[in-house]
Amino acid sequence: MDRSSGDGRLAGETASTAAADGLVSRSRELEDVSFSAILDGSAESRVQWATPDGLELVGRGVAARFTAAGPDRFDRIRTQASRAFDGLAHDGPEAARPRAVGGVSFHDGHEPDPPWTGFDAASFVVPEILVTRTDEGTWLTAVGPSADEVDDRLERWHERVQDLPAMRPSGSTPGVAATRRTTSQADWTAQVEAALERIADGTLTKVVLAQALSVELEGPIDVPATVERLRRRYPNCYRFLVGHGIGGTFFGAPPERLVSKRGDRVETEALAGSVPRGETPDEDEEHVERMRADAKFQHEHGLVADAISDQLDPFARELTVREQTIRRLATIQHLRTPIEARLEGNRHVLELVEALHPTPAVGGVPPDAAWETIRETEPFDRGWYAAPVGWFDATGDGEFAVALRSGVAADGTVTLFAGNGIVADSDPDEEWAEVELKFRPILDELR
Numbered sequence: 001m002d003r004s005s006g007d008g009r010l011a012g013e014t015a016s017t018a019a020a021d022g023l024v025s026r027s028r029e030l031e032d033v034s035f036s037a038i039l040d041g042s043a044e045s046r047v048q049w050a051t052p053d054g055l056e057l058v059g060r061g062v063a064a065r066f067t068a069a070g071p072d073r074f075d076r077i078r079t080q081a082s083r084a085f086d087g088l089a090h091d092g093p094e095a096a097r098p099r100a101v102g103g104v105s106f107h108d109g110h111e112p113d114p115p116w117t118g119f120d121a122a123s124f125v126v127p128e129i130l131v132t133r134t135d136e137g138t139w140l141t142a143v144g145p146s147a148d149e150v151d152d153r154l155e156r157w158h159e160r161v162q163d164l165p166a167m168r169p170s171g172s173t174p175g176v177a178a179t180r181r182t183t184s185q186a187d188w189t190a191q192v193e194a195a196l197e198r199i200a201d202g203t204l205t206k207v208v209l210a211q212a213l214s215v216e217l218e219g220p221i222d223v224p225a226t227v228e229r230l231r232r233r234y235p236n237c238y239r240f241l242v243g244h245g246i247g248g249t250f251f252g253a254p255p256e257r258l259v260s261k262r263g264d265r266v267e268t269e270a271l272a273g274s275v276p277r278g279e280t281p282d283e284d285e286e287h288v289e290r291m292r293a294d295a296k297f298q299h300e301h302g303l304v305a306d307a308i309s310d311q312l313d314p315f316a317r318e319l320t321v322r323e324q325t326i327r328r329l330a331t332i333q334h335l336r337t338p339i340e341a342r343l344e345g346n347r348h349v350l351e352l353v354e355a356l357h358p359t360p361a362v363g364g365v366p367p368d369a370a371w372e373t374i375r376e377t378e379p380f381d382r383g384w385y386a387a388p389v390g391w392f393d394a395t396g397d398g399e400f401a402v403a404l405r406s407g408v409a410a411d412g413t414v415t416l417f418a419g420n421g422i423v424a425d426s427d428p429d430e431e432w433a434e435v436e437l438k439f440r441p442i443l444d445e446l447r
């Protein structure tokens with residue numbers, strides 16, 4: 001089914017004017033401001049995106065919206081975006097330029113059923129109010145169809161933001177009333193064993209199987225405050241929040257970059273292979289050494305690094321696979337291989353996203369057999385879990401993370417998702433334990 005809104009215009013939105021006349025945007029520098037306070041309590045569209053090393057964005061409202069479904073969803077988003085961005089007049093520093101923020105579902109056939117109400121198979125907004133923080137400063141940007149409207153909005157929001165606290169208490173956790181798993185440990189063992197049989201008979205080399213954990217909350221959740229707490233605990237992770245004004249709010253702190261593109265420079269990474277943290281630095285190292293020396297971990301990781309290199313190669317005039325390193329997080333450690341490229345010709349970051357997603361860090365090898373196994377095995381919809389989430393701009397630059405260590409908050413429940421790569425010699429009990437570790441980042445902030 002094709003639920004694309006065609007040209008991305010929704011009734012009553014400024015996007016229609018924008019598409020006709022081009023977007024206008026204007027920025028103003030700000031003293032520092034609490035990002036979670038800007039998003040606080042908003043019933044309208046709200047987005048947040050932050051990299052571990054600098055850029056932070058929060059946005060509210062909709063200056064333009066792009067949505068699409070089906071196998072050509074990425075092309076459709078690009079077409080809608082180029083129409084809206086065509087003739088864009090931005091008065092302000094480059095860092096504070098308008099950006100489209102959003103993401104896509106894991107699979108292009110996704111239907112937005114609960115808990116994913118409001119989450120199309122691809123959906124991006126150019127917020128009408130955007131706050132951008134980089135190493136160089138913080139700016140407020142207003143975006144809209146006309147200079148008058150934008151000036152007005154900038155003025156109103158500047159006053160409003162001045163009144164917000166620079167630091168906001170990180171709030172109390174909502175508390176957990178009950179948890180419910182979609183997959184019992186016995187079911188999980190059976191699922192992993194069935195996947196191992198497919199691997200043994202040669203139809204499959206690797207598949208990432210996931211579980212959902214539905215967490216019923218005791219009290220209301222303040223998602224922006226939860227994301228702020230995740231920043232403190234996971235400073236070297238991405239952070240994101242996406243709410244469409246209807247349905248739930250998807251948020252998380254993923255460790256994994258899918259791709260970033262700036263001009264002709266592309267950076268991505270293979271992140272696969274997981275062991276726990278130790279109680280001491282020595283124990284941390286023991287886990288890491290075990291993972292580094294283990295043929296199963298190296299095979300699992302190598303599949304991801306090779307697939308990413310192969311997918312990127314046709315776009316690249318230069319491709320560099322760096323030395324394997326370790327990504328150490330508060331609760332878990334991963335094998336990581338940074339991969340960089342210089343692009344041949346002019347490309348949009350969404351072309352790279354489309355080529356790379358899903359990497360075998362979240363899908364498998366070969367991709368079709370892996371998806372078939374996922375669809376037949378997992379008793380829930382992945383929705384936007386393990387899918388690209390990020391931003392792009394008018395020139396086609398942008399950055400996307402893989403939406404891991406994430407959950408969707410809707411109707412007093414947060415549904416969490418976590419998975420792990422299964423290859424020959426995987427042990428169901430060890431895989432179960434690693435999935436548990438991956439639920440922890442969000443679960444710890446709810447308790």
Ligand SMILES: C=C(O[C@@H]1C=C(C(=O)O)C=C[C@H]1O)C(=O)O
Binds near residue numbers: 210271362405421
């Ligand atoms: C699938 C997840 O994580 C991915 C799978 C990993 C693995 O199999 O070891 C490690 C990091 C991620 O690429 C998840 O966090 O849910």
